[in-house]
Amino acid sequence: MKHLGATGVFVAVLSLLVGLTLPMQARADSLTVYKCRTTQGQLIYQGTPCARDQQQQAMQLDDNGPAASPLPEPPSPAPHVTAAPTTPALLPRTPPSMMYRCARATDRTTYLSSNGNPQPYYAPIAMTGMLPTPLGHITPGVKPNAAMIASNYVLVQDQCEPMTPQDTCSTLRDQYDENERKLSRAFKADQPALQQREKDLLAELSHC
Structure with a gap:
């Protein structure tokens, strides 16, 4: 058999396996390959000793x-599902x-x-x-005096009606704006009362 150099070893082995596979399959389930090393150090693969x-x-x-079983395919990644953002429950405002619009009994001006x-x-x-209201019908706790009797006074009471929340909020905003104008022009001694009024109005406006 022709000797092959080290560079031809791989080609020799493939050729040998192709030439021996068909006759060996009829006789056995395996075939023997001999690896030979010459005195010069060359490697030779052949089918004979x-x-x-x-x-x-x-x-x-x-x-x-x-036969080598094919590697199982990696499982496909699960589709990424973006969770819908949760909307915080809105608390009822x-x-x-309650505010009232009142009319004075004397001149019907409102406040x-x-x-x-x-x-x-x-x-x-x-x-x-x-x-005039008879003196005998005066509200308990209110004592008439001589000036009342002489001037012919009468007991009166202003009439008030409740305002809607919309009207109340609109009025509070007007009052806040007016208070801010006063505060911008107020002397230092007058500012604490206006600043407290500002806080009270802001607390009420937080409900609007």
């Missing part, structure tokens, strides 16, 4: 070994404190009040166009 002056190593090649039931008071009958 090596010469006496060569180092020999026999290798058994399994011809009918089980409490309305601002705002947090009390829908103002205290009655005495006023000259000429300012009201009302019949």
